[in-house]
Amino acid sequence: MTDFAVPVNTVGMPAVARVLSIAGTDPTGGAGIQADLKSIAANGGYGMAVVTALVAQNTQGVRSVHTPPVAFLREQLQAVSDDVQIDAVKIGMLGDRDVIGVVSAWLERVRPPVVVLDPVMVATSGDRLLSTEAEHALRDLLPQAGLVTPNVPELAVLSGAGEAGDFDEVVRQALEVSQRWGVRVLAKGGHLAGEVVSDALVDAHGPVAVQRLDSVRITTKATHGTGCSLSSAVATWQAATGEWFTSIERSKRWLTESLRHGEALAVGRGHGPVSHFAGLWARGGLETGFTGEWWARIASLRRATGADPFLAGLADGSLDRSAFTAYLAQDAQYLDGYATVLFRLAQLAGEPDERAFWSAAAAACLTAESALHRTWLDGHVAELDPVTGDYLAHLDQAVAAGYEQGVAAVLPCYWMYAEVGVRLAPAAAGNPYREWIDTYAAPLFVQSAEQARVITDRVAARASLVVREQMGQAFERSAHLEREFFAASLRVGLPA
Numbered sequence: 441m442t443d444f445a446v447p448v449n450t451v452g453m454p455a456v457a458r459v460l461s462i463a464g465t466d467p468t469g470g471a472g473i474q475a476d477l478k479s480i481a482a483n484g485g486y487g488m489a490v491v492t493a494l495v496a497q498n499t500q501g502v503r504s505v506h507t508p509p510v511a512f513l514r515e516q517l518q519a520v521s522d523d524v525q526i527d528a529v530k531i532g533m534l535g536d537r538d539v540i541g542v543v544s545a546w547l548e549r550v551r552p553p554v555v556v557l558d559p560v561m562v563a564t565s566g567d568r569l570l571s572t573e574a575e576h577a578l579r580d581l582l583p584q585a586g587l588v589t590p591n592v593p594e595l596a597v598l599s600g601a602g603e604a605g606d607f608d609e610v611v612r613q614a615l616e617v618s619q620r621w622g623v624r625v626l627a628k629g630g631h632l633a634g635e636v637v638s639d640a641l642v643d644a645h646g647p648v649a650v651q652r653l654d655s656v657r658i659t660t661k662a663t664h665g666t667g668c669s670l671s672s673a674v675a676t677w678q679a680a681t682g683e684w685f686t687s688i689e690r691s692k693r694w695l696t697e698s699l700r701h702g703e704a705l706a707v708g709r710g711h712g713p714v715s716h717f718a719g720l721w722a723r724g725g726l727e728t729g730f731t732g733e734w735w736a737r738i739a740s741l742r743r744a745t746g747a748d749p750f751l752a753g754l755a756d757g758s759l760d761r762s763a764f765t766a767y768l769a770q771d772a773q774y775l776d777g778y779a780t781v782l783f784r785l786a787q788l789a790g791e792p793d794e795r796a797f798w799s800a801a802a803a804a805c806l807t808a809e810s811a812l813h814r815t816w817l818d819g820h821v822a823e824l825d826p827v828t829g830d831y832l833a834h835l836d837q838a839v840a841a842g843y844e845q846g847v848a849a850v851l852p853c854y855w856m857y858a859e860v861g862v863r864l865a866p867a868a869a870g871n872p873y874r875e876w877i878d879t880y881a882a883p884l885f886v887q888s889a890e891q892a893r894v895i896t897d898r899v900a901a902r903a904s905l906v907v908r909e910q911m912g913q914a915f916e917r918s919a920h921l922e923r924e925f926f927a928a929s930l931r932v933g934l935p936a
């Protein structure tokens with residue numbers, strides 16, 4: 441597979457589902473198509489949107505609704521389906537009977553494989569988003585959906601009963617709707633009181649009629665758009681997995697996490713939005729910063745380093761022992777110089793935490809890593825290989841030019857060794873070079889590499905454009921020398 445190949449899942453569909461939201465707007469970004477697009481992206485899909493109505497609303501309420509002519513809605517729908525293969529559709533606010541008619545006709549013609557209908561009727565603020573006379577038309581749309589996701593009041597309207605007072609009643613109403621309209625129902629219990637929030641997938645015609653999901657109720661005001669976000673997430677997961685209950689479970693896990701972080705966004709004074717990407721951000725899915733950019737620039741070099749015969753031999757343990765000793769003999773000299781540069785960085789650092797980090801790094805370099813060399817080299821000293829000499833000269837020059845370049849120049853050694861260590865660690869058991877692999881896969885080393893990266897990013901952010909450019913160049917030069925260092929290990933002579 442080339443770098444540019446689209447990943448394909450086992451059923452031959454692109455792994456990134458193309459999901460269309462047909463819904464109204466929310467200029468504050470918490471509900472409607474704005475929320476749908478974030479939700480689809482956060483759950484791994486490619487989001488598209490056709491607008492049914494323009495809604496002047498915020499976290500406090502709806503001010504007015506503008507519905508474009510339905511002919512234009514038809515054109516939007518056609519423009520998408522004439523061009524794009526749609527893997528899933530989520531339907532939200534429809535507004536009135538004419539809009540429902542156009543969407544229904546389009547569904548009939550295009551027949552998307554997944555259709556999730558969120559029967560939006562009333563906003564959290566209490567404002568109507570569906571005219572009362574359109575409620576019948578919305579019911580008639582149910583059989584065209586694979587799943588309908590009503591909240592407690594919406595379920596009452598669909599079933600023609602009064603609002604349920606407890607979750608058992610919710611399930612009874614959902615069974616009735618499922619039975620009558622031949623549709624799966626995800627009945628949502630968000631509007632009921634209690635420490636536990638219950639939802640249930642109800643399918644009167646399925647092998648299991650009721651599958652219930654309980655989760656903790658998050659104490660938060662940021663619940664605007666939870667229904668929109670949930671239905672979009674389920675549509676996205678359903679396109680990817682083909683399993684309704686699995687899709688609902690995954691979507692709920694994501695929504696609960698997003699609800700937890702909603703208030704931190706501080707959007708609006710009413711019911712704020714959920715934080716759609718909070719989980720991704722927390723897990724580091726957001727590779728920002730200057731070092732991330734430099735790291736991406738050396739991607740092919742890193743791949744080549746990974747495929748290097750020396751590292752391949754280390755990985756499967758087939759590396760000749762004398763080649764490893766030769767490598768360590770050079771590395772011992774390199775680390776000696778490297779530690780000196782780290783001490784120099786400690787002297788140059790302006791921030792106390794950075795000074796502390798580089799001092800500790802230098803000490804660790806001299807003690808922990810040299811223990812490895814002592815074991816293997818047993819006092820042997822080798823002549824300095826030109827590559828080792830070049831690398832040390834480069835580090836010296838960089839740190840002589842200033843703290844910024846010095847920091848950038850020492851980073852690839854940390855980062856590339858941590859990458860190699862972590863990659864080789866799973867196969868380390870029984871490997872004669874296990875001690876080497878363990879040194880660089882150790883959590884403490886990997887954390888130090890990460891800390892060095894964070895510091896370098898911080899330094900780059902403070903630096904001028906010119907200095908930042910020089911930092912990037914120093915980083916790249918070190919990365920090249922790192923690669924050459926490994927490559928040279930198979931040709932340098934044995935220690936004396």
Ligand SMILES: Nc1ncnc2c1ncn2[C@@H]1O[C@H](COP(=O)(O)OP(=O)(O)OP(=O)(O)O)[C@@H](O)[C@H]1O
Nearest residue numbers: 591628629630631637656657658663665666667668
């Ligand atoms: N405070 C909360 N803590 C945890 N989960 C919640 C909370 N509030 C709602 N949910 C969950 O969010 C989803 C939407 O629930 P809800 O019943 O509020 O639907 P809704 O009224 O359509 O949403 P919306 O707020 O968009 O109108 C459900 O899965 C529900 O369990």
Ligand SMILES: Cc1ncc(COP(=O)(O)O)c(N)n1
Nearest residue numbers: 464465471472563564664665
């Ligand atoms: C365009 C649009 N669609 C749906 C909702 C419902 O979301 P909520 O009930 O959270 O206000 C909304 N407010 N606006």
